Amino acid sequence: xxxxxxxxxNCEVKGISLSKNQINYCKNKAKELGLDNQVNFALAxxxxxxxxxxxxxxxxMFEHVGKKFYKAFFESMNNLxxxxxxxxxxxxxxxxxxxxxxxxxxxxxxxxxxxxxxxQIIEPIEKTGLIVADTETLIRHYDKTLESWLKRxxxxxxxxxxxxxxxxxxxxxxxxASCAAAFRYRDLVVFQLQIVKNFQSAHRTRDYxxx
Numbered sequence: 001x002x003x004x005x006x007x008x009x010n011c012e013v014k015g016i017s018l019s020k021n022q023i024n025y026c027k028n029k030a031k032e033l034g035l036d037n038q039v040n041f042a043l044a045x046x047x048x049x050x051x052x053x054x055x056x057x058x059x060x061m062f063e064h065v066g067k068k069f070y071k072a073f074f075e076s077m078n079n080l081x082x083x084x085x086x087x088x089x090x091x092x093x094x095x096x097x098x099x100x101x102x103x104x105x106x107x108x109x110x111x112x113x114x115x116x117x118x119x120q121i122i123e124p125i126e127k128t129g130l131i132v133a134d135t136e137t138l139i140r141h142y143d144k145t146l147e148s149w150l151k152r153x154x155x156x157x158x159x160x161x162x163x164x165x166x167x168x169x170x171x172x173x174x175x176x177a178s179c180a181a182a183f184r185y186r187d188l189v190v191f192q193l194q195i196v197k198n199f200q201s202a203h204r205t206r207d208y209x210x211x
Contacts, residue, residue: 001059003029006038015041016049047072052082062091062121063113070116070124078128078197086133087195092142093117095189109175118191125195133202134194142190143183150176 002015017023023043030036042049056077065073077087098117106113118137125132153160153176161169182188196202 001057002026002039002041003033003035006035007033011038013039014053015039016044016046017041018043018045046076049076049080051080052085053080054082054085055087056081056085057088057090059088059090060092062089063115064110065114066112067114067116067120070120071127074124074128074130077195078130081197083197084201085197086201087130089121089191089193089195091116091121091191093121093189093191094187096187105175105179108171115188121191121193125193130195130197131199131202132193133196134206136192138190138192140184142188143180146176146180146183150180 002013005011006013015026017026020043023041026039026041027036030039030041062073081087092115094115094117096117098120101114122132150173153172157169157173160172179188194202
């Protein structure tokens with residue numbers, strides 16, 4: 001996303017992560033694409049970032065923030081966002097009441113990960129004074145992504161087994177297949193929230209999305 005935004009909008013973009021591998025990969029990729037004068041990457045926690053930003057986005061990270069840190073997360077976004085800025089939150093969530101994390105996934109795939117309910121996201125936003133300007137629930141989208149991952153994974157099954165073992169292969173196959181089913185048959189969805197600091201920052205319609 002960093003590279004795509006930089007190319008499409010010809011702007012400066014900063015990406016952060018707690019993964020050294022991700023940061024090193026992205027820095028090398030930026031040089032490869034000739035975008036290292038527009039993008040930069042930092043090995044940092046979101047609470048360590050300073051400055052003011054026109055746009056902020058979080059994709060696939062909120063599931064790892066932890067429920068007790070939701071308020072701190074949105075307070076950080078509030079501090080980092082300019083008065084006329086916009087923040088996009090993209091996260092996997094559950095459609096039912098708040099529930100404990102899936103034991104299998106929490107133990108073997110994403111330790112400490114939580115898929116929030118909509119109510120768990122909204123309450124801490126309200127406490128920070130931020131405003132939800134738009135919200136969209138993506139249904140019957142991510143199942144296709146997971147099915148594609150599963151297909152590609154099974155095509156490389158032997159190579160993965162050689163790298164790890166049969167137990168790992170079976171565990172990962174079950175994870176991808178079961179999550180695809182959860183997205184398809186009513187359990188998991190993707191929430192996208194557009195968040196602002198004041199009414200003037202909000203778009204009147206969604207026409208700008210389709211330009």
